[in-house]
Amino acid sequence: MSDFIPNIHAFCCHYTSQQMCNEGQEELSREGFPENVVINRMVCTGKVQVSNLLKAFEEGADGVYVVGCPEDKCHNLMGSQRAAKRVGAIKKALAELSVEPERIEMFHLERGFHPEFVSVAQEMDKRLRKLGLSPFKGEQS
Amino acid sequence: MIIAERKPVEEIMHMVSSAERILVLGCRGCVSVCSAGGEREVEILASLIRLGKQKEGKKAEVLEGSLVRQCDKEYIDSIDIWEGKYDAIVSMACGVGVNFIANLRPATVVYPGVNTSFFGGSAEQGVWAEQCAGCGNCILHHTGGLCPVARCAKSLMNGPCGGSQDGKCEIHSEVPCVWQLIHDRLARLDRKKDMLEVAPIRDWRPAGHGGPRKVKRDDLSV
Numbered sequence: 402m403s404d405f406i407p408n409i410h411a412f413c414c415h416y417t418s419q420q421m422c423n424e425g426q427e428e429l430s431r432e433g434f435p436e437n438v439v440i441n442r443m444v445c446t447g448k449v450q451v452s453n454l455l456k457a458f459e460e461g462a463d464g465v466y467v468v469g470c471p472e473d474k475c476h477n478l479m480g481s482q483r484a485a486k487r488v489g490a491i492k493k494a495l496a497e498l499s500v501e502p503e504r505i506e507m508f509h510l511e512r513g514f515h516p517e518f519v520s521v522a523q524e525m526d527k528r529l530r531k532l533g534l535s536p537f538k539g540e541q542s
Numbered sequence: 543m544i545i546a547e548r549k550p551v552e553e554i555m556h557m558v559s560s561a562e563r564i565l566v567l568g569c570r571g572c573v574s575v576c577s578a579g580g581e582r583e584v585e586i587l588a589s590l591i592r593l594g595k596q597k598e599g600k601k602a603e604v605l606e607g608s609l610v611r612q613c614d615k616e617y618i619d620s621i622d623i624w625e626g627k628y629d630a631i632v633s634m635a636c637g638v639g640v641n642f643i644a645n646l647r648p649a650t651v652v653y654p655g656v657n658t659s660f661f662g663g664s665a666e667q668g669v670w671a672e673q674c675a676g677c678g679n680c681i682l683h684h685t686g687g688l689c690p691v692a693r694c695a696k697s698l699m700n701g702p703c704g705g706s707q708d709g710k711c712e713i714h715s716e717v718p719c720v721w722q723l724i725h726d727r728l729a730r731l732d733r734k735k736d737m738l739e740v741a742p743i744r745d746w747r748p749a750g751h752g753g754p755r756k757v758k759r760d761d762l763s764v
């Protein structure tokens with residue numbers, strides 16, 4: 402495999418990212434959380450706008466993902482469902498630009514401390530290493 | 543209100559392929575209410591155009607702006623604040639806005655960012671439905687306020703075609719047959735006999751079949 406290290410932006414709600422707040426980045430890394438994933442914490446993923454996620458790509462992300470509560474158990478009722486719809490809208494727009502829609506993903510995780518918080522980060526890391534550099538980073542003429 | 547929907551990004555990218563400085567211009571009227579071309583959608587489209595240009599390896603500067611309305615000359619005048627800063631405008635207003643810019647700015651390149659769909663309203667969150675076709679000769683007083691021109695697949699004027707099933711239209715099985723709705727509503731209002739009145743053959747000229755339409759009000763013109 403190439404030694405390409407993808408730049409990944411994660412948008413996580415307060416509830417699903419508690420592990421990170423409690424343990425800190427260092428402890429998370431020890432548990433296998435990839436260091437190339439930048440976590441943006443927000444009160445609720447329902448707050449995340451399509452434009453925030455697109456900005457992450459503009460700022461150089463090779464991939465972006467959102468972690469919110471389980472669809473039927475969102476702390477703010479519909480927040481994570483809304484986030485999932487917005488991620489869906491970006492997948493569609495990426496496809497229209499002939500860019501792999503898998504560069505953005507939505508995950509629904511239980512709140513609190515779970516190994517899945519680390520494993521979805523690893524999953525995205527693995528996926529993006531395969532996909533390679535973002536097509537948005539082409540040389541400009 | 544006028545309902546619109548953003549065009550596919552690839553179509554927009556094709557329009558702006560030779561432009562290096564693009565003004566994405568929203569409208570705070572109808573298209574803002576139906577989330578097709580307001581400030582938020584301008585931000586999203588501008589971002590997508592920047593990304594599309596980056597992907598093509600092309601330099602581009604994408605400006606974002608929005609007007610109170612794009613269907614009034616006085617608001618179009620305020621485009622002057624971006625004078626000299628763009629090669630092309632992508633208007634996210636309805637087709638009226640795009641036409642207004644083209645009418646009033648002979649030297650400005652303007653492209654449509656949305657497909658103007660119809661006159662309608664919000665049926666439920668995220669869903670809009672057509673209600674009126676702007677036919678120029680409203681007959682809603684005969685039909686209990688429900689429009690057969692816009693809402694009947696065949697625009698029938700004298701009752702249902704007979705093909706509806708379980709209250710649904712024979713052409714679009716997910717849409718209620720508007721003539722069933724009209725019948726039920728008139729019955730509820732104790733006006734069922736209105737349905738027996740035969741509507742005369744229509745003159746469709748006011749509906750646009752006689753060329754571009756105009757409304758002229760002498761009391762308001764100077």
Ligand code: SF4
Nearest residue numbers: 674675677680681689
């Ligand atoms: S009859 Fe004509 S003007 Fe009246 S609602 Fe229907 S389409 Fe609109």
Ligand code: SF4
Nearest residue numbers: 694702703711712719
């Ligand atoms: S089923 Fe009803 S709405 Fe559909 S075409 Fe016939 S009359 Fe019109």
